[in-house]
Amino acid sequence: MSFVEGLRCRECGTRVPVAAVHVCEWCFGPLEVVYDYDAMRGRVTREAVAAGPESIWRYAPLLPEPPASDPAGRVDLGAGWTPLVPAPRLGAAVGLRDLWLKNDTLNPSYSFKDRVVSVALTAARALGFDTVACASTGNLAHSVAAHAAQAGMRSFVFVPADLEQAKILATAVYGPNLVAVKGTYDDVNRLCGELAGEHDWAFVNVNVRPFYAEGSKTLGFEIAEQLGWRLPDHVVAPMASGSMLVKIDKAFSELVTLGLVDDVAWRVSGAQASGCSPIATAFKDRTGRLRPVRPDTVAKSLAIGDPADGYYALDAVHRTGGAVEDVDDREIVDGIRLLARTEGVFAETAGGVTVAVLRKLVRQGRIDPGGRTVAVVSGQGLKTLDATADLLGPTFTIGASLDEFGAALSLAAPGPRPVPRSEPA
Ligand SMILES: *Cc1c(COP(=O)(O)O)cnc(C)c1O
Ligand SMILES: [Zn+2]
Numbered sequence: 001m002s003f004v005e006g007l008r009c010r011e012c013g014t015r016v017p018v019a020a021v022h023v024c025e026w027c028f029g030p031l032e033v034v035y036d037y038d039a040m041r042g043r044v045t046r047e048a049v050a051a052g053p054e055s056i057w058r059y060a061p062l063l064p065e066p067p068a069s070d071p072a073g074r075v076d077l078g079a080g081w082t083p084l085v086p087a088p089r090l091g092a093a094v095g096l097r098d099l100w101l102k103n104d105t106l107n108p109s110y111s112f113k114d115r116v117v118s119v120a121l122t123a124a125r126a127l128g129f130d131t132v133a134c135a136s137t138g139n140l141a142h143s144v145a146a147h148a149a150q151a152g153m154r155s156f157v158f159v160p161a162d163l164e165q166a167k168i169l170a171t172a173v174y175g176p177n178l179v180a181v182k183g184t185y186d187d188v189n190r191l192c193g194e195l196a197g198e199h200d201w202a203f204v205n206v207n208v209r210p211f212y213a214e215g216s217k218t219l220g221f222e223i224a225e226q227l228g229w230r231l232p233d234h235v236v237a238p239m240a241s242g243s244m245l246v247k248i249d250k251a252f253s254e255l256v257t258l259g260l261v262d263d264v265a266w267r268v269s270g271a272q273a274s275g276c277s278p279i280a281t282a283f284k285d286r287t288g289r290l291r292p293v294r295p296d297t298v299a300k301s302l303a304i305g306d307p308a309d310g311y312y313a314l315d316a317v318h319r320t321g322g323a324v325e326d327v328d329d330r331e332i333v334d335g336i337r338l339l340a341r342t343e344g345v346f347a348e349t350a351g352g353v354t355v356a357v358l359r360k361l362v363r364q365g366r367i368d369p370g371g372r373t374v375a376v377v378s379g380q381g382l383k384t385l386d387a388t389a390d391l392l393g394p395t396f397t398i399g400a401s402l403d404e405f406g407a408a409l410s411l412a413a414p415g416p417r418p419v420p421r422s423e424p425a
Helices: 048-052 056-062 087-095 113-126 139-151 165-172 185-196 209-214 217-226 245-255 278-285 310-320 329-343 351-364 402-409
Strands: 004-009 031-034 083-085 100-102 132-134 154-159 177-181 235-236 269-275 322-325 372-378
Touching: 031 209, 048 056, 056 113, 056 217, 083 217, 087 100, 087 329, 087 351, 100 139, 100 217, 113 132, 113 139, 113 209, 132 185, 139 154, 154 165, 154 185, 177 185, 177 217, 177 235, 209 245, 217 235, 217 245, 217 351, 235 245, 235 351, 245 269, 245 310, 269 278, 269 310, 269 329, 269 372, 278 322, 310 322, 322 329, 322 402, 329 372, 351 372
Parallel strands: 100 372, 132 154, 154 177, 235 269, 235 372, 269 322
Antiparallel strands: 004 031, 083 100
16 A cells, blocks of 8 residues: 655656655756655545554555565564653743653664664665665664664664764664764765665665655654644754754645645744754855855764755745754753753753754744744763763762761752753853
8 A cells, every 4th residue: 555656856856766766867856755645535544543553654654665565564663653742841941831842762773763764774675675774973873773683684884983982882783884984974975875886785865865754754743643633833853964854844744735634834943053054054144055064063963064955954944934043062961951850851962952942942032932842852862971971970979878968968959950041152
């Protein structure tokens, strides 16, 4: 029951059959998956979705699925259907009355990348590949290695050599061919582009990128379904290539097309780290021109200096009336701590970026304080312990005696320790 019609160029509209290709032969524009929405009507219903698995695959008709006859089936570690939780304490701290968190730290490899990888490897296997590869800023490597292990596929994962130790180890344990490249993500990506021409491998974010990118739509589908089939007023999402944000917007449009939600206006806003903010810079310049940068930020998972979907992300932000902002390393760490202290969610640096940008956008009056806002928390904090290591430790260190603890207790704050409210300099 696949509704996929083929691939289409996002620039010139040229159609091509499903294959491991990502650029248009005519204009070099990126290709995306096209579906037959008419055929879905009446078959893709709220009830049918609700009867599906508690994973991204409950939206299988809206994903590039292999045909039911394909014995290979899905590559599935259980990505998705992560909690959407109200965040009243964080909301109060930043000035929002109806804030929610999409907690994607709770995926099988602890980041949102499991959504895109499950879809990409499913497509890769259906297309006949036995080897998968990727260029990664860390989380993708971790997720590809895990899914490839479970699927019994050979994998080559390429990462910048200066990646966080936790991400290297958490990837290596699955037994991939882990290749550390001396250079930035953009160097790694260029190398993978060249390798894709030489090896018959599925590079999840190169030749099978059209399929990979579709996985991010499930964030949008889940947010709407978990809100009782209603769209939020505003979504704030972190941006590396910009693909996730573009696909959340596309997901909302698809739900409207299918009549699964009411067509009310929504906004999407993007969050970047100041040390790698080409999309935020283009948004603020109003030149609309994206200029590649050399990343220098603690938010390594977002450190893409030349974002593939940057223009499409800017388009979605402008079209919906959202905004793009960036925050520096100190604000990112503040964001991580603020989220943890108020809502009990420990996010990696990308989550710190999102929370700090959320706060900034509220201060700028770009988010309606009474509207329903969803912040996407895309990765787990244990992956980037280095970012907070210098600032965190025991509150008290004492000898094992009642007296010493009594002295410490007299210094302890009543109730929860106050939320830090450091202002940007
Ligand atoms: C990859 C990644 C993103 C953003 O990815 P896009 O390239 O913009 O789709 C956000 N958060 C985390 C933790 C990531 O690993
Ligand atoms: Zn084209």
